[in-house]
Amino acid sequence: MADDGAQVTVKxxxxxxxxxxxxxxxxxxIMSEHGEPLTWQTGDALETRATYALCxxxxxxxxxxxxxxxxxxxxxxxxxxxxxSYEERRKSYPGTGIEVFDxxxxxxxxxxxxxxxxxxxxxxxxxxxxxxxxxxxxxxxxCPSGALTFEVDGAAVEPSLPAEVGxxxxxxxxxxxxxxxxxxxxxxxxVRNRVNLCRCGHSANxxxxxxxxxxxxxxx
Numbered sequence: 001m002a003d004d005g006a007q008v009t010v011k012x013x014x015x016x017x018x019x020x021x022x023x024x025x026x027x028x029x030i031m032s033e034h035g036e037p038l039t040w041q042t043g044d045a046l047e048t049r050a051t052y053a054l055c056x057x058x059x060x061x062x063x064x065x066x067x068x069x070x071x072x073x074x075x076x077x078x079x080x081x082x083x084x085s086y087e088e089r090r091k092s093y094p095g096t097g098i099e100v101f102d103x104x105x106x107x108x109x110x111x112x113x114x115x116x117x118x119x120x121x122x123x124x125x126x127x128x129x130x131x132x133x134x135x136x137x138x139x140x141x142x143c144p145s146g147a148l149t150f151e152v153d154g155a156a157v158e159p160s161l162p163a164e165v166g167x168x169x170x171x172x173x174x175x176x177x178x179x180x181x182x183x184x185x186x187x188x189x190x191v192r193n194r195v196n197l198c199r200c201g202h203s204a205n206x207x208x209x210x211x212x213x214x215x216x217x218x219x220x
Contacts, residue, residue, distance in 0.1 A: 006163055008175060008197075010207050012184040013077045015053040015066035016173065016197060018165055024048050024064075027144075027166035027174055029110070037111045039142065042166070054165070054173060055220075058201035058213075063220035064167045079183050081105070081205045085190050086146070093120075095127035099151045100140060108172055108196045109211035112142040120148060144174050145209065146194040158193045170219050172196040172209035183207065 006020035018024070023045045029037040053066040057075035060067045070077070082089065082105060090101040100120060113120045120139050127133035140148045141159040144166075150157055163177030174196055175181065181189035181197075189195070189207075196209040200218035203210045 006179045008165070008179055008181045010056070010077070010079065010182065010184045011053075013075050014070050015056050016207075017051065017053050018048075019051040021050045022179065023162070023164040024052070025164060025166055026169065028169055029112075034116055036115050037142075040144075046167075055199055056197075056201065056207070058199060058216075058218055058220070060220075064173070064199065075201060077184065077201075077206060079185065079206045081208050083187065086149075086192065090149070093124040095124040095136070096133065097130075097152065098124070098127050098133055098136065099154075100124045100136065101149045101151070103147045105147075105205055105210070106145050106196070106208050107147040107211065108145045108209045109214065110144050110168075110171075112139055112144075113148055114139075144168065144172075144194060145196040146192050161193055167199075168196075171199075171213055173199050181207070 006022050009017040011017055025045050026043040028041050030039050030041050032038050054064050055066045056077055057070040057073060059069040059073050086103055089103045089105060093100040120136055123132050123136050127136060137150060140150050161176035163179050166174035168174055176194050178191050178193055180191055183189060197207050198209045200213035200216050202212040202216040
């Protein structure tokens with residue numbers, strides 16, 4: 001979990017302010033020859049100060065850092081994401097020895113939940129086969145947004161992730177390790193092990209990413 005002092009603050013119509021000397025790294029998916037994401041490759045920590053600002057509008061010339069472009073562009077960062085907890089929003093997909101949960105509102109369409117053969121939702125019903133169950137667990141644990149999770153015997157099972165901020169190329173900001181996030185209106189975001197924040201400026205679920213960066217052709 002996050003160290004004392006680690007915090008991400010959403011600034012009104014402005015950037016994400018990261019404080020507490022939180023490491024910042026690039027996290028890039030490794031793809032198969034079929035274009036399927038297989039796992040994550042984590043780069044070295046980028047040079048930052050103890051407190052740094054990350055672009056939220058998508059227009060900074062110094063991505064991933066903020067350069068003040070939001071003010072010049074008149075960025076509207078109004079937060080529209082639901083404030084209910086993950087547990088209240090999730091849908092259950094029961095299986096054998098596992099129960100998969102999904103919150104579509106926070107899906108970023110990273111693609112780890114499926115392959116050419118099947119997907120997590122279809123496979124959940126076939127988890128009496130331990131190989132399929134293990135594959136479902138591995139796929140869910142690679143979901144960067146935490147939209148997908150699973151429980152075993154009623155207990156949540158989460159991957160061990162460091163308290164750091166990740167930049168997914170041409171995609172969202174990936175917050176891991178339970179770093180507290182505060183909305184621009186001062187309300188706290190539910191503390192979770194993994195969450196993705198919009199950095200293209202086009203999400204309809206701000207401050208969270210909803211996959212809009214792909215349709216918007218966001219790069220950075």
